[in-house]
Amino acid sequence: xxxxxxxxxxxDTFGATCLTPGTGPTMRALADLxxxxxxxxxxxTYRGDGGAALRDLADAYEERLAAExxxxxxxxxxxx
Numbered sequence: 482x483x484x485x486x487x488x489x490x491x492x493d494t495f496g497a498t499c500l501t502p503g504t505g506p507t508m509r510a511l512a513d514l515x516x517x518x519x520x521x522x523x524x525x526t527y528r529g530d531g532g533a534a535l536r537d538l539a540d541a542y543e544e545r546l547a548a549e550x551x552x553x554x555x556x557x558x559x560x561x
Contacts, residue, residue, distance in 0.1 A: 508539035
């Protein structure tokens with residue numbers, strides 16, 4: 482069962498996630514716990530590779546955050 486696509490579709494509909502620079506790292510820290518179950522709000526419990534699902538969702542959220550930054554501010558050159 483793949484849960485990242487439905488999670489992103491729900492985000493598109495409801496806009497309930499606060500995307501900040503800390504969202505991805507927080508999700509990755511949770512993924513490092515390698516959960517075998519994720520209890521979804523208002524949905525069933527996902528059983529499987531929760532760590533991979535959280536990392537994939539963190540990647541998608543970071544892409545969305547970057548795209549929103551470009552939309553609002555234009556391309557940003559990373560500082561070295």
